[in-house]
Amino acid sequence: MTAVIVGAGQAGAQTAAALRREGYAEPVVLIGAEPELPYQRPPLSKSFLEGDEAALPLRAKSFYADNGIELVTGERVTAIDREGRTVGFGDGRRLGWERLVLATGARPRRLGIPGEELAGVCMLRDLADAREIRSRMAATEAVVIIGGGFIGLELAAAFSGRAEVVVFEATDRLMGRAVTADMSAHFARAHAESGVVLRFAHLAAEFIGRDGRVTGVRTTDGRTFPADLVVIGAGVLPRDELARDCGLAADNGILVDATLRTCDPAVFAIGDCARFPSARTGSSVRLESVQNALDQGQHVAKQITSGIVGEYRSLPWFWSHQSDLKLQIAGLADGHDRTHLIGDPGEGKFSVLAFRRGELVAVESLNRPSDHMAARRLLAAGRTVPFDEATKPGFDLRAYQR
Ligand code: FAD
16 A cells, blocks of 8 residues: 655655654655755754754655655645546656645745745745845845744844844734734843834835845835845745645645544645644644644554554644744643733743633743643643642642643
8 A cells, every 4th residue: 555645844754754663564655846855944944044954854865765765856746636546747647546645734925915026035935945045144234024923033033133124013913823912022022122123013015126126115004114135924825735626625724634634534634734623722723833743744654554543632832943032832822811921021931821711721931941841741641720720829830740
């Protein structure tokens, strides 16, 4: 039973490796559109910009051959035939499968405003994008970043002190989709203190340029901000078109059930491209994180190998490093109705505990790794802490992790 994995990113590469680790003895083919060996993306907005390339590849080239994984790089799958059980390439070649894993990731969202094609207007999703941004860093005097999410702010931190940095955020707070208002407010203060100019409720209307190169950004209220580099970090769209085209259900992500199967039981979807019912929030979620990509790859590999179907229940966790702001998040704060802060915000070391209906559902830790690890253990074990308990004097999260 040949297993074909489309997408050789974090989730796809993990699935291939986990299939072998689980003892899958049939052919495994891992197909990636990018020319590089499978690599990790988090350093692209962090250490890579300082020149560190060594940390990128997920595994050495020899790993794939040594483990009998046929790695196909630089090739894009253009069609899936579910009846004939094949994937197709642009030149008409076809490849058969009995189990198919879609791990196609996501693409950056374009703004669709004039001037997006100017040189110096960049996005950041892959190694080629990161190389371009890095190559422009030294000559950049003013950078405008569109989007105050994780990637935008990591870039702001990387440019801070080297160039004038302005961040446009469409809403009224930073990282609004991912963190509580308490944490957003702390990051806003810290970035502003390091010289980053934050413009909330600001929308770019047009990128302006000269001789094909960007020179500034005009906002919807008619103001112009000079820029010799613009990075758009306005979120991503799941790459779900292959799935749609072959009749699989998709709605802002390929729809899978709690076991990560699509409506075709031989086809799975995982990582950034997949939307699944979360046992933790009771809602359908699409998560963009390394933990989610890795754990879902592992889960699917186990099911393909054993043939035993099981619900995916891993605890989501995330991190973001913005210079000395080391943020770690355990759980999903969606729908939280109360927060409680422990630690010392003045020192830049604290955690925000988020509660839903009186029970702890997520912990955001800033420079408090021991809180993060304790929260992960506690929440992963399916335990919680009542609000009244957490607000007692001397409360220590670490005491609850066992
Ligand atoms: P991807 O890693 O995007 O891999 C999908 C792959 O599929 C791509 O290589 C794509 O080219 C390929 N593909 C798509 N369509 C086809 C096709 N038709 N045929 C063949 N190949 C195809 N997460 C964290 O948890 N912490 C962080 O600090 C963090 N930082 C990040 C920084 C940056 C700059 C970026 C871009 C992401 C970051 N993330 C971070 C998110 C994390 O990297 C993603 O959630 C993770 O990579 C998702 O893995 P994936 O395999 O689903 O998708």
